[in-house]
Amino acid sequence: MSRRDQNEKVFKSVQYWRILKFVKPYWVRLAVGLIAGLIVGGSLFGSLMLVPNMVMIADGGTVMDSKQYSEQSEKILSTLEAAPDASRDERARMIYSIIEPEKDNDPKLTKAMNSLRDYQEKFHLPVEVGKRDVTLLWPDRRTLPIVDAAGRMTWQFFSIYAVLFIIAWALKSLATYINHYYMRWVSSRVIADMRNLLYKKLLSQSMKFFGHQDVGHLISRCTNDTAMIESSISDVIADLTRCPIEIAACLIAMIIMCIEQNMFGMLGAALCIPAIMVPVLILARKIRQSYRHAFAHIAELTSRMHETFSGILLVKTSHTETREVRRFKLINGSYFRVIIRALSMKLMMAPLMEFTSVSVALCFLIFAYRNGFSVSQMAMLLTPVLLAYQPLKTLTKVINNLQRSMAAADRYFDLIDTDTSLFEKPDAIVLKDFRSGIEFRNVSFGYEPGHDVLKNVSFKLLCGSMVAVVGETGSGKTTMASLLSRLYDATGGEVLIDGHSVADYTISSLRSKIGIVTQEPIIFNDTIAKNIAYSTLGASKDEIVNAAKHANAHDFIVSGTHPLGYEEEAGEKGCKLSGGEKQRIALARIMLKNPPILVLDEATSALDTVTEKIIQDALAKVMKNRTVFAIAHRLSTIRNADLILVMDHGEIVERGTHDELLAQGGLYRKLHDTQFSMDRD
Numbered sequence: 001m002s003r004r005d006q007n008e009k010v011f012k013s014v015q016y017w018r019i020l021k022f023v024k025p026y027w028v029r030l031a032v033g034l035i036a037g038l039i040v041g042g043s044l045f046g047s048l049m050l051v052p053n054m055v056m057i058a059d060g061g062t063v064m065d066s067k068q069y070s071e072q073s074e075k076i077l078s079t080l081e082a083a084p085d086a087s088r089d090e091r092a093r094m095i096y097s098i099i100e101p102e103k104d105n106d107p108k109l110t111k112a113m114n115s116l117r118d119y120q121e122k123f124h125l126p127v128e129v130g131k132r133d134v135t136l137l138w139p140d141r142r143t144l145p146i147v148d149a150a151g152r153m154t155w156q157f158f159s160i161y162a163v164l165f166i167i168a169w170a171l172k173s174l175a176t177y178i179n180h181y182y183m184r185w186v187s188s189r190v191i192a193d194m195r196n197l198l199y200k201k202l203l204s205q206s207m208k209f210f211g212h213q214d215v216g217h218l219i220s221r222c223t224n225d226t227a228m229i230e231s232s233i234s235d236v237i238a239d240l241t242r243c244p245i246e247i248a249a250c251l252i253a254m255i256i257m258c259i260e261q262n263m264f265g266m267l268g269a270a271l272c273i274p275a276i277m278v279p280v281l282i283l284a285r286k287i288r289q290s291y292r293h294a295f296a297h298i299a300e301l302t303s304r305m306h307e308t309f310s311g312i313l314l315v316k317t318s319h320t321e322t323r324e325v326r327r328f329k330l331i332n333g334s335y336f337r338v339i340i341r342a343l344s345m346k347l348m349m350a351p352l353m354e355f356t357s358v359s360v361a362l363c364f365l366i367f368a369y370r371n372g373f374s375v376s377q378m379a380m381l382l383t384p385v386l387l388a389y390q391p392l393k394t395l396t397k398v399i400n401n402l403q404r405s406m407a408a409a410d411r412y413f414d415l416i417d418t419d420t421s422l423f424e425k426p427d428a429i430v431l432k433d434f435r436s437g438i439e440f441r442n443v444s445f446g447y448e449p450g451h452d453v454l455k456n457v458s459f460k461l462l463c464g465s466m467v468a469v470v471g472e473t474g475s476g477k478t479t480m481a482s483l484l485s486r487l488y489d490a491t492g493g494e495v496l497i498d499g500h501s502v503a504d505y506t507i508s509s510l511r512s513k514i515g516i517v518t519q520e521p522i523i524f525n526d527t528i529a530k531n532i533a534y535s536t537l538g539a540s541k542d543e544i545v546n547a548a549k550h551a552n553a554h555d556f557i558v559s560g561t562h563p564l565g566y567e568e569e570a571g572e573k574g575c576k577l578s579g580g581e582k583q584r585i586a587l588a589r590i591m592l593k594n595p596p597i598l599v600l601d602e603a604t605s606a607l608d609t610v611t612e613k614i615i616q617d618a619l620a621k622v623m624k625n626r627t628v629f630a631i632a633h634r635l636s637t638i639r640n641a642d643l644i645l646v647m648d649h650g651e652i653v654e655r656g657t658h659d660e661l662l663a664q665g666g667l668y669r670k671l672h673d674t675q676f677s678m679d680r681d
Contacts, residue, residue, distance in 0.1 A: 018413060022190040033182035035244040039175035042249070045170045113146070179242050195226045196411065199414055207487045209420040213446065216303025221415055224298050229406040239398045243391040252389035257380050284542065287400060290342035290405035297335035304328055342404075361385060422489060424507055429500065431509040434596040436498040438464040438484065445479060445491030446573065453479050455650045456493070461643065463596075466628040468638035470671060471647030477631045481599045484629060485514050497597075515595035517622075519602055519633075521586035523574030528557055529566040531574075531585055535593040541566075547592035552618040553584035587618045598626045602633040635672050644668065 079094050086094065117129045126138040135143045145154050157586055202218060308315060308324050315324055329559075364385070368378050438461040446452040454476045461467045469477045482488050483495050486502045494501045502510055523531055532547060533539040544566065548554040562568035562576070574582045588596065600619070616637070632638040639658045646654035646661065646668045654666050661668035 019190070019194075019409060022193055023186060026186045026189055029182045030186050033179050033186065036175040036179035036182065037245050040172050040179060040242050040245060043175065045174035126410065152427070174244065181608060191226060191229055194229065196224065198222055198226065198412065198416065201418075204421045205418070206420040206422055208447070209418070214303045216306035218301045219306065220299035220302040221411060223412050224302065227406040229405045229412065234294075239394050240402070243395045243398065246391040247388050247395070250384035250391075253384045254381055257384075287342060287403040287407075289347050289407070290338065290345065291404045292410055294335065294338045294342055296411075297331070297338050300331050301328075301335060304331055316495070422486065422507065423503075425504065428506045429498065430506055431505045431513055433465060434498060434513050435625070436596070437465075438629070439496040439499075440480070440483075440493070441496060442493035443480075443483065443490045443495060445476075445483060445488065445490050452491070453650050454483075457650075457652055458493075459643070459645060459652065459655065461627060461629065463627050465624065465642040466623070466630060466634045466638075466640070467643045467645065468630040468641035469645045469647060470632045470635065470638070470668065475647035476650045477602060477639055477647055481516070481601065481629060481631060484597075484599065485508055485516065513595050514597045514599060515590040515593050516599040517583075517586055517590055517601065522584040523570050523577065523582050523585060525572050526570060527564075527567050528562070528570055528585060531570055532566075532588045532592055535589055543592060544588075547588045548584075548656075550591045550618070550621050551584050551588035552614050553581070553588045556581055556584070584618060587622055590622055596626060598628045600628060600630040601632055602637070635668075635675055646671075 083090070083094065095351050113129060113131065116134065119125065120127055120129055126136065128135040128137065130143075133143050133145045135141060199222060202222070250551075295313070304327065315321060364381075365378065368381070371411050440457050440459050443454055443457045444452050445454045457476075459467065469480060471477055479488075483490055484502070486495075486507065488652065489503060497505070497510070524534065529541070529544050536543075545554060548557060556562075557568075568576070570576055570585075574585075577585070600623075630638060630641065635658075638644060641658065644656060644658060644661055644667070645652050648667060654661055654664060654668050656664070662672060
């Protein structure tokens with residue numbers, strides 16, 4: 001076996017224990033469920049142990065073999081020969097006196113009566129046990145015969161056994177309910193905790209992680225995989241704690257019956273019953289692997305749907321619906337083939353187990369018949385066998401569901417074990433106040449090794465000033481903003497704030513001092529008020545309204561276009577809002593957060609002239625008394641910047657003020673002339 005296969009095997013085996021760790025906080029409820037499971041097995045065992053006494057006495061006494069008949073016949077003949085002159089009535093009494101003691105000494109009856117005496121002494125029951133009857137001492141004294149003249153159990157006493165059997169079965173039913181309820185409560189709680197942990201883990205991953213992951217796959221793992229674990233584990237935990245106990249109770253009852261009835265030959269047959277599970281266990285491993293492939297395919301389906309629906313405008317305008325349907329069918333067809341393969345093995349389990357069970361039972365009966373066991377003896381042994389069949393069948397489903405859930409768990413823990421979160425130093429300092437400035441010192445960065453997006457970038461930005469970065473697409477402008485916010489760590493050099501590397505600060509304090517306004521504002525499917533207050537917990541309604549006013553957003557919110565005003569739902573990705581309205585809500589969000597450092601990724605490049613003027617006025621308010629890092633697409637918006645950096649292929653090729661750069665006649669002048677000539681056209 002290769003090292004990879006060994007690691008895979010260890011990984012799979014560890015998952016069981018990792019899931020059990022989630023159960024630990026709920027051990028009290030788990031203990032109640034386990035105790036109920038033990039009661040299920042105990043009550044089943046108790047009811048089974050009543051069966052031999054019922055069968056032994058109801059069977060009508062001992063069935064004598066030929067030797068016993070011969071001995072009794074000789075005894076009767078000897079007695080009659082010794083009294084040749086006895087009358088007919090006297091001879092009848094002599095014969096009865098020989099036969100009747102045999103009934104009184106019936107070992108089955110004696111054993112049953114001794115069992116009753118043991119119960120009476122153990123539980124201090126208000127009864128007196130005689131030789132062939134029982135006297136009840138409460139509520140009044142009453143004697144009940146156990147057997148009639150023919151040696152059969154009386155109907156009155158058989159009724160008592162039946163009532164005891166019903167009570168034991170009622171206790172089993174109640175315990176089964178408690179077992180199922182608490183076990184399913186624990187399993188549902190565990191799955192909820194697992195889903196919470198996965199969501200938290202995903203949000204803690206770095207931007208690099210999300211750059212390499214498909215959103216559809218992540219959604220599938222959060223929903224489909226955990227749902228599969230939930231649907232399986234909810235039944236698995238309950239049945240897994242109950243079925244083995246029931247099977248053990250039946251098996252122990254059979255062993256005890258075999259020993260008490262001197263049927264040692266049947267003992268070996270009884271011990272063969274667990275062999276029924278062998279074919280199930282063989283198939284279980286293959287089922288887990290098949291379902292793991294199935295979950296990978298369903299993730300691919302989710303990803304395909306997510307991409308298509310997100311880009312539905314492009315699909316419609318390109319008229320590629322037929323092509324997308326064809327691609328979806330191919331992926332769906334692959335999923336269908338994998339799930340059918342897993343389903344075929346799953347469905348094979350039940351008939352295979354039934355065939356094995358019937359074969360074992362018939363071999364059991366042939367062995368019993370060959371060795372001359374009576375019908376009553378076989379009935380005693382077949383009762384626990386029949387009662388064990390249902391939990392054995394349920395256990396088959398449990399193993400099947402367990403393998404399916406563990407296939408999903410493999411994918412779940414594979415994601416949990418992925419850690420790309422940014423490292424925060426144990427002694428990280430808190431950025432309380434931004435006072436000095438920002439410095440990029442020989443900063444280099446690449447998303448992939450050997451492919452640098454930034455190369456030895458160096459500049460300083462004093463507190464309260466504005467730096468603008470211009471350049472063609474792909475020159476590294478947005479990457480610089482990401483490094484400032486520590487969405488990524490520089491692969492070379494340092495980004496400093498107030499003389500300390502951004503890696504020295506706690507991530508929460510660093511990002512609380514930085515506000516970002518992007519070209520495509522992020523709006524959630526929530527109310528306008530909650531979108532504005534997203535970055536500021538506990539903001540009051542007055543503070544939200546005041547921030548909206550400063551961002552020139554208040555008027556359109558209350559104008560009547562949005563009937564519910566601040567409580568109006570923005571829709572999926574803000575679909576109920578125009579581009580300008582989204583930008584103003586994003587600016588209001590920044591105004592409310594009130595960060596000292598502001599990152600602007602040209603917020604007006606995609607807007608019409610009137611809306612751009614409104615946004616520019618709002619931006620002027622937002623930028624006031626703040627340190628601004630602006631990514632500029634329109635050079636007209638950065639004329640007043642204290643420093644302009646011109647980027648080309650990840651390097652700063654020019655720097656200076658607007659007038660200085662124009663005078664140099666370099667790349668900035670070329671960009672300026674090209675853009676303004678286009679504006680004039």
